Amino acid sequence: MSWMRLTGYADKFGVHPGDKIRFYVNCDGPKNYDLQIMRMVNGDTNPRGPGLVEKPVKAACNGNYSGRRQVIYSGSYGCHKDEPELRVESFTLQCWIWPTTPKTHPKYWKHGAQGLMAKWSKNKGYGLFINEEGCLELRINEHKISTGAPIRDHAWHFVAASFNAETGEAVLYHEPQIMYALDPVIPPVKKKLAGVKVKHDDIPFTVACHVDRKDSSPEARASVPAGVVMGGPYNGKIDSPRLCNRALSRLEIETMKQGAQRGMSERRHSGPTDSLATAIVGAWDFSAGINTALGHDKGPYRYDLTIVNCPTRAMTGHNFTGHNFDWKHAPHEYGAIHFHDDDVDDARWECSVEWDVPADLKSDCYAAKLTTKDGDEDYIPFFVVARVGQEQSKIAVIIPTISYMAYANEHLANNAGGAELLVYRVPIMQHQNMFLAEHREYGGSIYDTHTDGSGLCLSSRLRPILSVRPKYDHFLMQAPWQYPADLHLICWLNQMGYKYDVITDEDVHYDGLARIKNYNVLITGSHPEHNSGPELDALHDYTQQGGRLMYMGADGWYWIHSYHPAYEHLGRGVITEMRRCESGIRTWRADPGEYYHQGTGELGGMWRYRGRYLHTVAGTGMSSEGFDISSYYSRTPESNDPRVAWAFEGIGYDEKLGNFGFVGGGAAGTELDIVDTMLGSPPHTLVVATSAGRHTEAYLLVMEDYGFNQQGLDGTQHPRVRSDIAYHETPNGGGCFAFSSIAFCGSLPWNGGKNNISKLVGNVLNRFMQDGPLPPAPKAAIKHRGRAAYDPPLNKKRK
DSSP states (O other): OOGGGEEEEESOSEEOTTSEEEEEEEEOSOSEEEEEEEEEEEOOOOTTSOOOEEEEOOOTTOEEEEOOOOOOOOOOEEEEOOOGGGSOSSEEEEEEEEESOOSOOTTTOOSOSEEEEEEEETTEEEEEEEOTTSEEEEEETTEEEEEEEEOOTTSOEEEEEEEOTTTOEEEEEEEESSOOTTOOOOOOEEEEOTTOOOOOOSOOEEESSEEEEEOOSGGGGGSSSTTEEEESOOOEEEEEEEEESSOOOHHHHHHHHHHHHTTGGGSOOSOSSHHHHTTEEEEBOTTTTTTSSEEOBOSTTOOOEEEESOOEEEEOOTTOOSSOOOTTTOGGGOOEEEEOTTOOSOOOOOOOEEEEOOTTOOSEEEEEEEEOTTSOEEEEEEEEOOOTTOOOOSEEEEEOHHHHHHTTTOOHHHHOTTHHHHHTSOOOOOHHHHHHHHOGGGOOOTTSBOTTSOBOOEEESSSOOTTSSTTOOBTTTTBOOSHHHHHHHHHHHHHHTOOOEEEEHHHHHHHTHHHHTTOSEEEEOSOOOEEEHHHHHHHHHHHHTTOEEEEOSSSOSOEEEEEOGGGGGGOTTOEEEOOOOSSSSOSSOOOTTOOBOTTTOOBOSBGGGGTOOTHHHHSOEEEEEEEEEEEOBEEOGGGGSTTTGGGGTTOOTTOOBTOOOSSTTSSEEEEEEEOBGGGTOOTTOEEEEEOTTOOOTTOEEOGGGOSSOOSOOBTTTOTTSSOEEEEEEEGGGEEEEEOOBTTGGGGTTGGGGOSHHHHHHHHHHHHHTSSSOOOOOOGGGOOOOOSSBOOOOOSSOOO
């Protein structure tokens, strides 16, 4: 029995009371499953805490359902339905390719030859392929013609093939863009196929794959087109594919190629010359509509390709000069799409259960709990979000759903080299980790690389996200991370009896200030690392207009994200995009010229390098990370300042703050933020507690804070490896309190909430949630910090 026979997802993260939510369930084996709506309170099974806390909710959708197997057809490609003009007798196929896995090992690669351009399936049709030996291959029905010359990976090649049905002559061309001194010349390959006629079937024309089969099974309704299953996925870039309805001469092929290089494809055309005008069937220009899900055809028939599973666009083409790094300024140099065999934009499962959310349901964290009699189990988390203007509380918790998507189904525990060195232990795998390692079709996270080694920069929520589950411990700290870690905060709010609403990143992104302005205080999750520009705009406007922000974690506001506009017809925030550029903590790096987002066209990377420093949002910003153990805080003299002393009522000056917790054993751990006025912390910020001098050699300074490697960058030596708890006032009676550690929320529910971290946060929340502006600071107490980071005494470790 496999625990992961039961998986599912919802059509949205956040749902309003009175609206409908849909659940999509794969039940692979058992005949039936039960669904029960739960209100989620705590997702951590640590025996020293409250354990899993979930509250059944009476719901019309609760019940027993018939199970059915549903599968994900991953792998990106382009396709166009069968057309008379695509049923060519004679033809020429040509394109530029930049393959990443041309030679594949049959032990690990089950897909066979990789399709480049094809209308071919089961020995019928025509197509251009890379065969199992990594060589260019032309297929006409059952006939295969290969150059026999291996294709170099990560390099541009011009490839073409022609077939003259009257003479039976087929010609295959493979021309590397760059020839090295010892490279052999690859001559054209010619072969006579006397009497051969192209056999046609009513299958689509494809780019970056071929049709494997027609399939009438219920599962195949999730394929695109429905009932047509693709095979032979291609890994790599394709630029300027062309199809003509006769066998072109080499000179005519060159004319077509040069026409594309000169940017002729910027307009629709019938042909680069009069003689070719009647020959062109399709001339696809991937530099057009980069922010769409179409491959635009500039040929006479306008057979635009449907681009499936969101491959990476805004990719440098074969003619990239390096003079422009922004695809919007030189679109003709960005005519490539990078296809991957593990891309996925939407599982496209059939709806299993619908629920009309009651109009009076409390805003909170919920999940559809799926179980079978055999012990199978899965949860589908979602959040009930009050409508704008119908807020239910003074407090709002912002659920960092963009960060959930960034980490969705990450494979680092399985695939990252040296994972043991990173975490100072042998990582312990969860059921989800093992399942995802075997099921790459579920997609990965933005921390992963594709199977071809290129960075994964797009993530969809329309798939089972098995890392966003209660009871899931992340390998980095062998403790809750992201969603289950944020439930520590939810658990504490329930322990203390606070009334709160929950909202999501995407709500703030799309609704802006209107979404948050009616709340007295906003509380972040433990790790709001990934954010969009509109979301940060709204948070800035909120705090400037007197709103209060409690930053409950660390490594916030770090990476630039955007939602892909081409998928908004499926709902809000379906696909998020991030590019890892020239700095920051990166598990992969974007290639030169590929830093700008394909969806919005904005520069990717870190907000810091767009001039939007992390420290400006809540007062602190990322300084270091480590994943062995967590530490604790000591109060500073500034905690006695009359401006902030109220936060420490009931807490002794010499108390160890947070020398306990469910994430690493303390409140200061995993990833840490500090005050630095040089990087945007307001000059009047107070550092009220710090963990300086209490971290191990496993904690290292972030790479954007130093210019070259040297000794002394770890937690036992470097003064910036620490966490600062900080406070500052904002205009119009607002304020920000930053707790500056991802592990911090894990200390809140410790001992039933009876602890000094709980006391500190409670004091802050009780003050911040009150109506009206915060009391003004005593003027005599206001001091401005100089243009430097807080400089704690680190010459010797504090006891």
